[in-house]
Amino acid sequence: MKSSYLRASAALACAALLSACGGDDGQLLLGGQISGVTKPGMILTNNGGSDYEIPVPANGTGVTTFYFPNLISSDDKYNVQVKSVPSNIVPDSCQLVNNSGRAGFNVTTIQIACEYQTQALTGTISGLKNELVLINGSDRQTIPAGATTFAMARVAQDAPYGISILANPAGQSCTIANGIGTMGAADVNNVVVTCAP
Amino acid sequence: MKSFLIRPALALALAASLAACGGSDKAEFTVSGSVTKLVYENLVLTNNGVQINIAPPAKAGDPVPYAFAEKLEYGDTYNVTVARQPAHQTCVPVPPPGGYYVNNADTAGRLVLIDINFDCTIDTHLIGGTITGLTASGLVLANGSTGGTYAATAPTAGTTTPIVYALAPVAYGTTYGVTVSAQPTGQVCTVVNPTGTMQDADVSNINVTCVAA
Numbered sequence: 001m002k003s004s005y006l007r008a009s010a011a012l013a014c015a016a017l018l019s020a021c022g023g024d025d026g027q028l029l030l031g032g033q034i035s036g037v038t039k040p041g042m043i044l045t046n047n048g049g050s051d052y053e054i055p056v057p058a059n060g061t062g063v064t065t066f067y068f069p070n071l072i073s074s075d076d077k078y079n080v081q082v083k084s085v086p087s088n089i090v091p092d093s094c095q096l097v098n099n100s101g102r103a104g105f106n107v108t109t110i111q112i113a114c115e116y117q118t119q120a121l122t123g124t125i126s127g128l129k130n131e132l133v134l135i136n137g138s139d140r141q142t143i144p145a146g147a148t149t150f151a152m153a154r155v156a157q158d159a160p161y162g163i164s165i166l167a168n169p170a171g172q173s174c175t176i177a178n179g180i181g182t183m184g185a186a187d188v189n190n191v192v193v194t195c196a197p
Numbered sequence: 198m199k200s201f202l203i204r205p206a207l208a209l210a211l212a213a214s215l216a217a218c219g220g221s222d223k224a225e226f227t228v229s230g231s232v233t234k235l236v237y238e239n240l241v242l243t244n245n246g247v248q249i250n251i252a253p254p255a256k257a258g259d260p261v262p263y264a265f266a267e268k269l270e271y272g273d274t275y276n277v278t279v280a281r282q283p284a285h286q287t288c289v290p291v292p293p294p295g296g297y298y299v300n301n302a303d304t305a306g307r308l309v310l311i312d313i314n315f316d317c318t319i320d321t322h323l324i325g326g327t328i329t330g331l332t333a334s335g336l337v338l339a340n341g342s343t344g345g346t347y348a349a350t351a352p353t354a355g356t357t358t359p360i361v362y363a364l365a366p367v368a369y370g371t372t373y374g375v376t377v378s379a380q381p382t383g384q385v386c387t388v389v390n391p392t393g394t395m396q397d398a399d400v401s402n403i404n405v406t407c408v409a410a
Contacts, residue, residue, distance in 0.1 A: 059365050060339070060346030135341065136342055137339075137372070138340075138343055138344055138371045138372055138373065153342075156342060159342040162378060164391055166393075180376050182378070
């Protein structure tokens with residue numbers, strides 16, 4: 001009699017464990033790396049189901065590793081697809097690598113790269129007599145003497161931008177107005193660089 | 198007693214069959230492969246104590262083939278490793294095309310071709326510093342549009358210890374420019390040493406000072 005109670009409670013504990021894992025009885029991870037996640041709405045599927053929305057990484061780079069909460073079993077077929085993308089991603093732009101196959105071990109090599117919608121970041125310059133170097137983070141633009149306009153690399157929607165002076169022109173000092181912001185759905189063309197004397 | 202006779206006989210037969218294999222035509226194996234994404238000078242690979250220097254490709258982005266001059270015989274072991282990393286980069290052995298496992302150490306003859314690939318990445322280093330005077334929430338620092346952001350949490354009232362922060366790592370030779378993307382409520386923060394070009398160490402002097410607006 002005792003044993004049947006034990007069995008029942010063991011089965012219950014087992015069921016509880018399983019449901020904590022997400023309902024699947026697998027033990028293998030299914031995931032990889034994804035880029036293009038700066039806001040909610042990136043939803044992946046496996047074999048047409050198991051919808052999983054990728055949490056937005058805190059460091060703002062949009063690049064994160066991901067694993068489906070549902071574990072899969074050895075020998076399971078998997079086929080990971082992008083079901084929907086956030087509003088700042090070009091629809092159907094995601095490139096997937098190693099996204100389907102049959103699991104032999106933890107699957108950690110899926111690569112998904114999605115393309116951001118981008119906008120131009122441009123402005124005007126006055127008084128520039130020598131070469132000026134402007135940067136927006138890793139984007140570096142050398143502006144020749146006498147230029148009256150400049151263009152930085154295009155910026156992804158919803159990404160911040162912050163234009164700084166890496167190197168002032170020889171003998172001059174420049175200031176930037178409207179150089180900081182967050183890119184919306186329209187081009188930014190009101191950055192003003194003023195150089196003196 | 199019999200086994201005494203059998204053993205030398207076997208050894209003789211073995212020697213004979215080996216000689217029949219051609220003696221001078223013994224299979225030889227070249228330890229070779231290629232290095233991808235090498236940009237900077239001074240990569241040295243080593244195998245069994247022999248070192249070779251690998252120069253970056255003439256055309257940026259091309260893989261660099263290499264081969265050790267010393268040939269291996271069947272059964273010789275090899276273990277190709279990085280003896281010296283190139284400047285500003287880190288190279289590691291990677292699986293051959295279509296393979297799953299790194300194959301830089303093995304025994305000659307197990308594979309028809311010894312093809313050991315190395316892949317190099319540009320070294321990255323953190324950028325950051327301290328935030329002092331912050332009393333409100335809302336401060337967001339950014340490194341351009343692709344360098345990531347740092348959202349500061351306001352310290353508990355009375356805390357004066359500076360907050361140590363870091364933004365996403367920046368690759369050697371890449372510029373960085375930290376700006377205040379969003380000011381905290383009722384405060385204005387300024388950044389010192391905000392711009393530069395990454396060298397070979399972490400940058401930790403991009404300090405932020407916040408005062409009442």
